Amino acid sequence: MRPALHAEWTKLRTVAGPLWLLLGMIAATVALSAGATSVVTCTSADCGGDVTRLSLTGVQLGQAMVAILAVLVISGEYSSGMIRTTLTAMPHRATAFAAKAITLTGVVAVAGTTAVLGSLLAGRLILHRHGFTAAPGHPALSLSDGPTLRATAGSILYLTLIALLSLGIAAIVRDSATSIGIILGLLYLLPILSQVIGNPHGQRLLQQIGPMSAGLAIQATTNLHSLPLSPWAGLGVTAGWAAATLVAGGLLLRVRDA
Amino acid sequence: MSAPGIVVAGLRKRYGATLALDGMSFTVRPGVVTGFVGPNGAGKSTTMRVILGLDAVDEGTALIEGKPYHSLRHPLSHVGSLLDAAALHPSRSARNHLLWLAHSQGLAARRVDQVIEQVGLTSAARRKAGGYSLGMRQRLGIAAALLGDPPVIMLDEPFNGMDPDGIIWMRGFLRSLAAQGRAVLVSSHLMSEVQDTAAHLVVAGRGKAIADAGVADLIAAASGGRVALRTTAGAHAMRVLAHAGATVAATGRDTITVSGLPADRIVMLLSESAVPFSEVSAHRATLEDVYQELTREAVEFRAATPTEVPR
Numbered sequence: 001m002r003p004a005l006h007a008e009w010t011k012l013r014t015v016a017g018p019l020w021l022l023l024g025m026i027a028a029t030v031a032l033s034a035g036a037t038s039v040v041t042c043t044s045a046d047c048g049g050d051v052t053r054l055s056l057t058g059v060q061l062g063q064a065m066v067a068i069l070a071v072l073v074i075s076g077e078y079s080s081g082m083i084r085t086t087l088t089a090m091p092h093r094a095t096a097f098a099a100k101a102i103t104l105t106g107v108v109a110v111a112g113t114t115a116v117l118g119s120l121l122a123g124r125l126i127l128h129r130h131g132f133t134a135a136p137g138h139p140a141l142s143l144s145d146g147p148t149l150r151a152t153a154g155s156i157l158y159l160t161l162i163a164l165l166s167l168g169i170a171a172i173v174r175d176s177a178t179s180i181g182i183i184l185g186l187l188y189l190l191p192i193l194s195q196v197i198g199n200p201h202g203q204r205l206l207q208q209i210g211p212m213s214a215g216l217a218i219q220a221t222t223n224l225h226s227l228p229l230s231p232w233a234g235l236g237v238t239a240g241w242a243a244a245t246l247v248a249g250g251l252l253l254r255v256r257d258a
Numbered sequence: 259m260s261a262p263g264i265v266v267a268g269l270r271k272r273y274g275a276t277l278a279l280d281g282m283s284f285t286v287r288p289g290v291v292t293g294f295v296g297p298n299g300a301g302k303s304t305t306m307r308v309i310l311g312l313d314a315v316d317e318g319t320a321l322i323e324g325k326p327y328h329s330l331r332h333p334l335s336h337v338g339s340l341l342d343a344a345a346l347h348p349s350r351s352a353r354n355h356l357l358w359l360a361h362s363q364g365l366a367a368r369r370v371d372q373v374i375e376q377v378g379l380t381s382a383a384r385r386k387a388g389g390y391s392l393g394m395r396q397r398l399g400i401a402a403a404l405l406g407d408p409p410v411i412m413l414d415e416p417f418n419g420m421d422p423d424g425i426i427w428m429r430g431f432l433r434s435l436a437a438q439g440r441a442v443l444v445s446s447h448l449m450s451e452v453q454d455t456a457a458h459l460v461v462a463g464r465g466k467a468i469a470d471a472g473v474a475d476l477i478a479a480a481s482g483g484r485v486a487l488r489t490t491a492g493a494h495a496m497r498v499l500a501h502a503g504a505t506v507a508a509t510g511r512d513t514i515t516v517s518g519l520p521a522d523r524i525v526m527l528l529s530e531s532a533v534p535f536s537e538v539s540a541h542r543a544t545l546e547d548v549y550q551e552l553t554r555e556a557v558e559f560r561a562a563t564p565t566e567v568p569r
Contacts, residue, residue, distance in 0.1 A: 003332075007362035014354035015347055081345030084312055085402070088339060089362040091311050091328040257313040 004090050004099035012073075012103055021069040022111040026118060029062030033119035034126060042131035042138065051132060052141060052148045052221040055123025059155050059216070062115050063162045066108055067183045070166035073100055075176035084258050093254045101167055101246065105160050112159035116152055147221035154218030154235055161235070161242045162187070165211060168245025171253050186241075187212040204228050211241040261324040263288050263410040263441020264337075269308055269318035271465075278304045279315065280465035286443045288409065291436045293456030293473075294445040297553055300462040302445040303341070306414050310339055322410055332363045338403030339412040343395035343419070348388025352379060352398050355387055356405060363406055373401040378427075392419025400431070411435055412443045417451045429455045449549040459545075461552045469552050473545065480543035480551055484517040485524055488537035498531045499524065515541055 012018050036057035040049065077083040090096040124141040132138040143149045165186075170179040190210035194203045207213040207228040217227045217234030224230065229237065264286035271279040279301045286292045294302050307313040309320040311327035322330065322337050330336045346355050356370040374383045377397040382390070387398060396416055403411055413432075417425055432455050436442045446452050452459075459476060461469040469476060489495045492514055496506045504519040516524055521538050528535050 003362050003364045006364075007358045010354070010358035010361050011347075011350075014358065015350050017349070076347070080347060081342050082347060084307075084310075084341055085345055085359070086362075087312060088310050088341075089334055089359055091330065091333055255314075257307070 001095055001099065004095050005102060007089065008099045008103040012107060017072065018069055018107065021065050021072075022107060025062045025065035025069075026111055026115040028065060029058035029115035030118040030122055031058065032061045033058035034122040037123045037126045038130070040127075040130060040132075047132065047138065050220060050222045051123065051127055051138070052120075052145075052151050053219040055120055055127070055141060056116065056151060056155050056219045058119050059116065059159065059219070060212070062112075063159060063187060063212070064184060066112070066159050066163045067166040067187070068180060069108070070104055070163040071170040071176055071179045071183065073104055073170070074167060075170045075174060075179050078174045079176060087258045094250060097171065097250045097253050101164060104163050104167055108160045108163040109156060112156045115159070116155045120148075120152055145221075150231065151219045151221055154231065158215045158218060158235060158238060161215065161238045162211070164242040165238070165245050168242065168247075168249040171249025172245065186210070208234075209237065211238045214238060262286065263323065264309060264412070264443060265319075265321045265324075266305060266309065267319050267321075269305060269315050269320065271304060271308065271313065271315045277465055279308070279318075282318070282462070282466050284460040284467045284470045286410070286412075286441045286460075287458070288441040289436055289439050290457040291432050291442045291444060291452075291455050292458040292460060293449075293452035294443055294460050294462065295449055295452060295549060296447065296462030296468075298447050300553075301465040302447075302462050303414055304465075305462070306339070306341060306412055306443075306445065309412065310337070310341070332406065334359065334363045334365075334408060335406030336408050337410040337412060338406060338408040339414075340396070340399035340403050340416060341414045343392060343399040346387050346395070346398070349386050351384050352387045352390070352401075353383040355398065356401060359402055359405055365405065369405060373404045376404060377401045377431075393421055393424045396420055396424070396428075400428075409439070410441045410443075414445050415447070416444060417446060417448070425451070449545050453545040461549065463553050469548075476548045477543055477545065480548040481541055482517060482543075483520075484515050484541035485519070485521050486537075486539050486541045487514045487516055487524065487528075487535060488512055489514065489528075489533060489535035491533050491535075494531070495528060495533045495535065498527055498533055502527050 033055050037055050040054065077086055086096060087093060120141055128140060134140070141148055143152060166183050169183055173179045173182065190206055191213045194206035194210065194213065197203045197206065214229055214234040215238030217229050218231045220227055220231055227234070262285050267283050269279045269282040282301055282305050296302055304313060308315050309322070309327065327333060353370060353374060356373065357367060360367065360370050374380055377400050379394065379397050379401065382394065387395065390398065396419060400416065403413065416428055420428060432442055432444060444452060444456065456473060458472055459469065460467050487495065490512055492508055492512060495514060496508070499506050499516055499519065502519065505517045507515050509515045521540060525538055
């Protein structure tokens with residue numbers, strides 16, 4: 001396993017694409033979060049709203065770049081034919097696939113932590129200037145606050161789960177463009193679909209099974225009872241998606257001709 | 259090394275309606291270059307993918323020094339292979355491409371620089387492989403195959419895209435690998451590319467090995483005791499020799515190929531009948547002839563449509 005991990009890490013760090021995608025992800029996440037927090041102001045006491053969740057809005061954009069990186073880790077090899085070189089060097093396919101998953105998790109966790117903490121910091125600074133001060137009852141965002149800590153750590157976990165879900169789908173589909181299409185559809189189309197559905201039961205169900213709508217429940221810090229799922233259960237749904245696609249992708253990688 | 263390099267036995271594989279491999283069997287021995295020739299679609303690349311465990315077969319076994327590929331712990335130190343020189347990330351440098359491969363086998367970076375020098379890519383090693391010519395990519399692929407210093411080397415069409423200098427280099431290189439005691443399997447759809455390099459030939463056609471023999475034996479068999487005759491009185495000579503029981507065929511404006519009679523008897527018969535001739539020599543087939551003869555059926559089969567061909 002160690003040589004396989006070393007090989008995958010060398011692959012990731014010796015082309016510019018992954019680094020730029022991760023830097024782009026951090027920039028996009030922080031920028032969107034900062035943008036979302038800068039449009040709200042508070043002039044009275046009790047402005048309401050979930051400011052923690054608001055400061056983590058950027059994750060909804062950053063996840064797209066995480067998904068693209070994850071897809072390229074395996075589909076990129078299929079399009080060039082390099083997957084054959086990889087599997088010739090590492091004929092134990094489960095090990096080769098696990099090595100890809102682990103290195104991807106590692107880099108996404110590091111970049112995700114930077115992006116999420118950056119968003120939180122930006123939110124803290126911007127919200128303070130926009131009247132969300134301790135005086136009207138809005139203490140600054142802080143990781144010492146239980147729900148905020150959970151939302152922050154959960155957002156980082158969420159990004160790594162999206163990476164694994166994307167890796168799994170790419171291993172099943174093998175084509176980069178198709179994989180990215182499917183993943184973006186799963187993430188962004190399901191929430192839109194749930195909005196246009198008239199039936200409230202169907203709406204709730206879609207929100208509960210969508211990997212993004214369910215998973216991002218982890219960012220909520222207020223009005224938890226109105227969520228379609230509790231925060232950890234929601235993240236559990238995303239984890240379920242990741243596990244299912246990883247297992248399916250891994251099995252297909254083992255049985256299919258390369 | 260007593261176990262033969264590669265032993266392929268009874269491989270059978272079907273892709274949908276096409277039978278890609280139909281009982282492919284052969285052995286690649288250490289110390290010689292084995293040429294793996296046959297028309298496109300004869301099953302050469304499929305066989306190589308099966309040997310490397312990339313494709314599964316319906317039947318049969320492929321063993322490297324007695325073991326299936328997937329059971330090899332650091333496979334690149336058992337078999338070095340080059341299937342597709344274009345199969346790399348275009349924006350990764352050649353050196354980094356070899357580096358990740360080395361890391362996958364627990365090999366040090368020092369080994370990467372050694373193989374880069376061995377194939378003559380030192381000055382280009384830090385350039386992006388996407389900018390390489392096909393000939394340079396072939397060299398890079400050879401470097402990858404040598405990385406683990408394996409006793410078995412397997413290359414699919416390594417001459418593709420090489421300039422004449424590269425082809426000469428490749429031939430010498432393959433021979434030196436065999437001289438070091440390695441088993442070397444080299445595929446090509448052009449006999450001319452392997453004829454000066456290979457000492458043993460596996461000829462593939464329609465998914466099986468239709469010949470598996472030494473180059474000298476194949477040429478002797480194809481020559482078949484025929485005699486080439488040069489004469490200006492072709493018609494007369496053919497009449498005389500056919501009368502004596504030989505099979506004759508005009509092969510040129512003043513050349514005739516005779517089989518069924520030894521050369522000295524032909525000279526005697528022609529002299530007795532006062533037929534003028536300028537040259538009598540034992541006909542020696544070329545490898546190209548051998549190849550044409552062996553693969554004719556396979557090529558015809560592929561050219562024809564599945565339904566009856568009108569003649």
